[in-house]
Amino acid sequence: MSRFFSAAVSDLDPYTPGEQPRGQNYIKLNTNESPFPPSPRVVEALTEEESRGLRLYSDPTCKDLVDAIAGYYGLQSGQVLAGNGSDENLAFAFRAFCGPERGVAFADITYGFYKVWARLWGIPARVIPLREDFTLHVDDYMDLHEHIVIANPNAPTGIPIPSSDIRRLLERDSERLVMVDEAYVDFGGESCVPLLAEYGNLLVVQTMSKSRSLAGARVGFALGSKELIADLNRVKYGFNPYNINRLSILAGKAAMEDRAYFEKCTGEIRRIRRWTEGELKSLGFTVLPSVSNFLFAASNRMEGGALYRALKKRGILVRWFDAPRINPFVRITVGAQEDMETLIRTLRELLEV
Amino acid sequence: MSRFFSAAVSDLDPYTPGEQPRGQNYIKLNTNESPFPPSPRVVEALTEEESRGLRLYSDPTCKDLVDAIAGYYGLQSGQVLAGNGSDENLAFAFRAFCGPERGVAFADITYGFYKVWARLWGIPARVIPLREDFTLHVDDYMDLHEHIVIANPNAPTGIPIPSSDIRRLLERDSERLVMVDEAYVDFGGESCVPLLAEYGNLLVVQTMSKSRSLAGARVGFALGSKELIADLNRVKYGFNPYNINRLSILAGKAAMEDRAYFEKCTGEIRRIRRWTEGELKSLGFTVLPSVSNFLFAASNRMEGGALYRALKKRGILVRWFDAPRINPFVRITVGAQEDMETLIRTLRELLEV
Missing domain, CATH: 3.90.1150.10 (Aspartate Aminotransferase, domain 1)
Known part of the structure; x- marks a missing residue:
């Protein structure tokens, strides 16, 4: 750290991504x-004409992409936020919803970034150990005051919980947000997206990096009530409005449409x-x-x-x-x-x- | 704002980007x-093969892009951070270097995002009015305790100050950082990049959105001492390590190389x-x-x-x-x-x- 690094984040312990070997x-x-x-439609969408079009800004609302995601899930477009990878969506969600008055709780063994974002934004974090067999029991979360983030299926274990478990958490306290990180749900997990119609305290985050072969395009998305998504947009427009580039908007849309x-x-x-x-x-x-x-x-x-x-x-x-x-x-x-x-x-x- | 929006950022007043009309x-x-x-080399670089390669993550260090930028300016690669647009670089810089102990000062008429980032990160901001004729006089900044961010040339006026003015600020207090936002410098301004060799308290931020016709690719960069850039990387890896997608890394590199x-x-x-x-x-x-x-x-x-x-x-x-x-x-x-x-x-x- 240089002498200029702010004391406000001096305890920030950055995330270590997996090796990306070169050569x-x-x-x-x-x-x-x-x-x-990625889908052949992605490759078709990225034409030379679109490369020349890079002189123009991308659409900050990412409308085409958002509409494609909403269409896929049968949601309204106002229920979708697209991000520069789901990491960005999650970082925004931590900032929008957590703070000194209500921190965030997550498992001891889970996606390693949750504790990093908590530090970045100065959010109190509560760590709840997984059971001996690496399973997550929602009973351990039922009475927490904190907002909750759960990777489902969990990483790096791959173990899922049923959406009925998430429903129990949602029912218990409607003032407490449950953020479900479904980065890996498309390979056999049970998505909580259908619960969005019933619960205003649910936010679901997904990514196109894995199941849609677009890790290198950096496209993730958050799904929730229009109110929650408006809050996330508030943070996005307070950080980096043009958060997704033109080609990734096209790629994400094409991938979403090729069911x-x-x-x-x-x-x-x-x-x-x-x-x-x-x-x-x-x-x-x-x-x-x-x-x-x-x-x-x-x-x-x-x-x-x-x-x-x-x-x-x-x-x-x-x-x-x-x-x-x-x-x-x-x-x-x-x-x-x-x-x-x-x-x-x-x-x-x-x-x- | 939903009832979930954190009080910690309830005063966040997001930036309004210019209209991006559709259709x-x-x-x-x-x-x-x-x-x-963009340069024909950009169009050549974005091949179908590269579109298929989107299945793999981008290089979180953005090495090829960073090397090209460093080469262009005769800097070492450790002196360069690439960002998802210069907005992201600036947001990271505000977080890394400013805090309750030392806020940030900027002009009343300048890039509208400075005050937004200050709010986002909870950083005290001091606003210094431009003179009657819309010029910025560094004398008005000489004795400030705050770190300083100056758009040079300024926006939306387009008026520049000479780098000798920035030098005076740098000389005055080596514990105070001067961040120079050179988004528009390539059209006739005087860049402070040559001052980097002399001053450890200088950070220069540029973008490929304007002079390199890549607004839609979202590529910006920050230049500074290795120590400052390491600090910015600390924030980047605490927020979103894979911040630039594969195609924009290629596009930015190609644009930088076509002098x-x-x-x-x-x-x-x-x-x-x-x-x-x-x-x-x-x-x-x-x-x-x-x-x-x-x-x-x-x-x-x-x-x-x-x-x-x-x-x-x-x-x-x-x-x-x-x-x-x-x-x-x-x-x-x-x-x-x-x-x-x-x-x-x-x-x-x-x-x-």
Whole structure:
């Protein structure tokens, strides 16, 4: 920190994203990207004419994109905010809704960014441990004063909770907001989007990075009541109104409209996940019951850090979190079938099973 | 505001961006975009292959883009932060460097976002009036305790100050940061980038939105000491690490590398500005001495709001700020020669000169 860094954020402990290697040809199973390219409609939408059009600002309301998302979910456009990745949506939500008067509560093992945003905005955070088996019990959240953020399915475990659990939280206190981070919901989780019609204290955040193969376009979105979305827009227009570029607006819209391709890709990921999970178990791994596009797995022969390093040396990147409770595990993105076969073959050699 | 909106930001008064009309064919002279498409190298860089590559995250360090910017200015890469538009860079800078212990000072008439970011982050703001003739005198800032942000050339006036003035501020107090917003510097201003070698308390922010015809790609950058840039990265990684998408990284790099095209475009804008300024004066306008890609002009026959509305009705969008001191003026982007000729013809009819 330089001498100019403000004391107001001197305890900010930034998020560490997964490695994004340059130039080396890894099998990349570390940041939950899709092995499939985006919809052909995305590629068609990004014409040379649109590249020349970059001289003009993007639409700050992202209307075309927002309309496509609203149409997909049968919501009104005023119920949708598009963001520069779902990280931006979540950062805005933390700022809009949390503060000294009502902090935010989240699990000890979950998306690592929640605690970072709390620090960034000076929001009191309450950490609720997952149970011994890494499951989240909403009973542990029922009587909290804080707003609640839950990743469902959770990361990096992949374990889901039913939307009926979220409903119980919503019912309990209508003055308390429940923010459900559904980054991985499209691979088999149960979305809370249908609950939006009933509950004004629900905000759902999703991303196009995983199930719609657009990690590199940076498009996420938040869904909620018109009032909540207006609040988020207030923060957006207080931070960076032109938050999504022209090409990503086009890409996101095209991806959203190609439902058949989305279903094909997510179905394929589920199939490959099942196959990989079976293989990992046959190699002696403990594999948490994931409904995501990743598997959280611990070997009975090698600890997590050693496994991560050994795989990296052999050209396969997975993610290892050097943190209490979860350091025996590695998080493995569900990639293309042939990449998973290479992974399993490599693990078999490594572990001598 | 919903009942969930945090009291911590309830006084947030969001920025109002210029109109971005959809579907109607205006001559658009209201948001200082370039009339020229981005460099042909930008169009070449955005291939179908790169669109398919959107499945992968962008490089959070934006290395290729940062290296290109550093190369252009003869800086080290550690002295450059790339942002999702310069608005994001500035928002990060306000958060990193300002706080209750040292607020921020800026002019009463300047980029309207400075006061918004101060509110967003809870930073005390001191507003220093421009002189009667809309010039900024650094003497008015010399003894301030606050960090200082100066748009140079200023917006919406277009009036510059020499870098020797900034040097005086830098010299006066090495514990006080001077942030120079050079969004419009490429059209004839004097950049402070050469001062970076001498002063650790200088941060320069620029954008590719205007002089590099990339408003729709959202690429800005901050230049400073390695220590200041490390601080900004700390905030970036505490907010949204993957802040620039893959295609904008490519576009920004290509634009930065095409120096000849940049010089051709900015030279052309200066030529058209001179022509337009002369014509406006001959129509009885007061025109402030702009070195930007816009002219701030007040008619002796029609007040600013009426002029804005009359031009809009005739298919020409300019920007009018309904604010004290400047409401007689409209801000007119310097567009293509033929568009400026249409503007002047329309004004002649309107004003019956």
